[in-house]
Amino acid sequence: MAEDEKNSGREVITDYAQANFRYFRTADGTVYAQKRGHPVARPIRSQGTTGSHRQELMVALFRDGRGVFNGTTMKEALDLIEALALTEDVQPVHIRVAPGFDGATWLDLGRADGQSVRIHPTGWDIAVPDPAEVCWRRTQLTGELPLPVKDTDGKGIDLLLRLTNFADAGAECLALAWLIGCLGPDVPVPAPFLTGPQGAGKSTAGRMLVRIVEGMTGDLRRAPKDEESLITAVAAGWVTALDNLSHLTPDLSDAMCCIVTGAESAKRALFTDGDVFLSRYRRPLLMTGIDVGVIRPDLAERLLPLRLERPKVRRTEAELWADYAEALPVILGSLLDLTVQVRAAEAETPTDLRMADFAHLCAQLDAATGFGALAAYRASQDDLTDDVIEGDLLAQAVLQYAEGISAGEAQRMTSTEWLHCLSCRYTGEGLRPLPKGWPTTGKVLSDRLKRLQPTLAARGVLIDAGRTKQGRYLEMARPAAQALHEQTPSLL
Numbered sequence: 091m092a093e094d095e096k097n098s099g100r101e102v103i104t105d106y107a108q109a110n111f112r113y114f115r116t117a118d119g120t121v122y123a124q125k126r127g128h129p130v131a132r133p134i135r136s137q138g139t140t141g142s143h144r145q146e147l148m149v150a151l152f153r154d155g156r157g158v159f160n161g162t163t164m165k166e167a168l169d170l171i172e173a174l175a176l177t178e179d180v181q182p183v184h185i186r187v188a189p190g191f192d193g194a195t196w197l198d199l200g201r202a203d204g205q206s207v208r209i210h211p212t213g214w215d216i217a218v219p220d221p222a223e224v225c226w227r228r229t230q231l232t233g234e235l236p237l238p239v240k241d242t243d244g245k246g247i248d249l250l251l252r253l254t255n256f257a258d259a260g261a262e263c264l265a266l267a268w269l270i271g272c273l274g275p276d277v278p279v280p281a282p283f284l285t286g287p288q289g290a291g292k293s294t295a296g297r298m299l300v301r302i303v304e305g306m307t308g309d310l311r312r313a314p315k316d317e318e319s320l321i322t323a324v325a326a327g328w329v330t331a332l333d334n335l336s337h338l339t340p341d342l343s344d345a346m347c348c349i350v351t352g353a354e355s356a357k358r359a360l361f362t363d364g365d366v367f368l369s370r371y372r373r374p375l376l377m378t379g380i381d382v383g384v385i386r387p388d389l390a391e392r393l394l395p396l397r398l399e400r401p402k403v404r405r406t407e408a409e410l411w412a413d414y415a416e417a418l419p420v421i422l423g424s425l426l427d428l429t430v431q432v433r434a435a436e437a438e439t440p441t442d443l444r445m446a447d448f449a450h451l452c453a454q455l456d457a458a459t460g461f462g463a464l465a466a467y468r469a470s471q472d473d474l475t476d477d478v479i480e481g482d483l484l485a486q487a488v489l490q491y492a493e494g495i496s497a498g499e500a501q502r503m504t505s506t507e508w509l510h511c512l513s514c515r516y517t518g519e520g521l522r523p524l525p526k527g528w529p530t531t532g533k534v535l536s537d538r539l540k541r542l543q544p545t546l547a548a549r550g551v552l553i554d555a556g557r558t559k560q561g562r563y564l565e566m567a568r569p570a571a572q573a574l575h576e577q578t579p580s581l582l
Contacts, residue, residue, distance in 0.1 A: 099157075100166050100170065103168075106147075106156055107167070108171070112125075112221065113178065114181045115178060115181075116181065116182060119176070122225065126221075127221065128218075129219045130226045130227075130228055131183050131225040132146065132227075134172055144164065144168065148164065182225070183227040184225065184227065185229070185328050186232065186329075187272070187328060188226070189276065190210075191223055192210065193210065193211055194209060194210040194211075197235075198226045199235040199236075199237070200305055204219070204226075205218055206224070209433075210430075211433065211434060213430055214426045216238075231327035233304050233305025233308055234305050234307075235418075238426055239419045239420045240423060242420050242423045245424060246424025247421070247424045247425070247428065249421055250417070254298060254299075255291045255399055255401050256295070256397070257397040260469065261396045263459075263463040264396060264452075264467060265282065265396055266463075269302060270425070270429045271448060272328070273303070273425070277448065278372060278447055278448065279447075280393055281374075281377060282395075283394065285378075285380060285395060285398070287400055288380065289400050290401075292378040293333055293378055294410070295378075295398055296376055296377075298414060299376065301414075302418070302422060303328060303329050306418070308331070310331045310333035311330075311331065314342075320346075320349070321345065324349055324371050329376060330374070331376040331378075332376070333379075334378060334379055336379060336380070343388075352372030385477055387478050387542055390475070390478050391471070392445065395470050395473060395474060428458075432458050432459075435454040435458040436457065437454045437456070440453065443468070444471075448467070449464065449467060452467045483525050483528070484528065484538055488539070488542070488553075488566070489549060495567070500566065502563050503563060504561065505532030505562070508535060509535045513528070536564060539553050551567075
């Protein structure tokens with residue numbers, strides 16, 4: 091192709107693209123293309139199977155009779171468009187949920203026509219969001235949701251609870267609180283851990299909860315083997331659901347903590363020497379399993395155990411999912427109605443729970459419905475505290491030693507002295523061997539006790555660290571009843 095023909099082709103593509111698409115960049119420097127008047131944006135460098143902007147632009151040029159252009163011409167035109175877009179204002183893109191104007195939030199229904207749900211203080215409605223307000227990003231994991239039904243009078247909530255096998259009312263109201271939290275883009279929610287005996291329908295219930303937000307294509311996945319694979323899966327969707335967990339490595343446990351409350355990772359950008367790619371993520375997480383073994387204290391504070399029981403009457407998979415698909419529009423409509431009621435309710439924020447935003451949401455749910463979600467949340471955290479203690483021999487040794495400390499008193503020693511003291515407490519007169527994983531140095535003991543601080547505080551033992559002229563120390567205290575009540579309110 092002659093040079094003047096190539097220049098003409100680039101000009102045709104560039105003029106057409108700028109007339110029919112809006113180009114902008116996100117905070118990490120990624121350039122997106124958004125068809126005029128449509129809320130869905132695609133990264134212009136994407137080669138994904140969900141449809142790249144390059145493919146979209148080529149098809150549009152052909153259908154409008156502008157011609158078919160070779161790869162070199164298209165690439166050069168897109169390079170110019172990308173360079174121009176890097177000078178534009180920054181705008182975020184969102185997967186599934188997004189903040190809107192005037193206190194509203196949006197839920198992407200995953201439809202080709204761009205119709206979404208706008209949840210605002212006075213109700214909810216279905217509309218196509220203004221591209222200046224919301225830009226949706228979609229991936230292969232973005233399934234289509236049905237149009238929710240209006241004026242359900244709570245029928246959908248009853249249908250959902252009949253289709254699942256939650257063991258008690260506490261688990262039911264916590265599941266509803268989690269779903270409401272999933273519809274908020276700014277509220278970190280703990281990760282439900284669906285547990286129960288074999289045959290209780292944990293995987294089925296997990297899929298049902300996920301598909302209310304992710305559509306009928308939403309599913310559970312096996313836990314990734316490493317943190318990078320987990321983060322990749324999390325970045326591609328809104329709700330991440332992991333099935334049949336039986337063991338959590340320390341690295342995977344830490345990664346899950348970051349997913350629930352939010353974190354940022356940096357990786358070297360491909361084909362560059364110094365550029366980095368920043369990935370920010372905070373997503374709702376759901377897990378199923380009978381038992382995950384020892385739970386680390388920081389993850390326990392971010393979990394929401396939901397127990398299920400075996401159904402009294404068994405149904406076929408085909409019958410169950412046919413009923414669910416039929417009920418999903420009503421279920422989604424009822425959840426949206428409940429979300430509006432909860433957000434309008436006024437309630438005080440509990441200050442004694444790690445996930446304060448979710449605790450406040452539970453209090454709002456109680457104010458709107460009287461379900462007792464906050465009491466159920468406190469009870470679940472109390473159970474998790476017991477689980478952490480039962481799985482940690484060091485925590486057990488500390489609590490046994492603390493029984494000899496009078497209320498209102500404290501004992502102060504160096505970490506090395508505490509290690510000797512607690513080791514002797516564990517081995518006893520029989521001199522039984524120390525277990526695998528027992529701290530071997532004062533520094534290791536100090537780090538372990540820092541992780542256990544919230545767990546031990548929930549059982550009335552406070553661990554503090556400090557420094558004097560003689561050196562660093564660890565202090566173990568059992569405060570008086572009134573002081574304990576003020577610092578760590580009862581979880582009962």
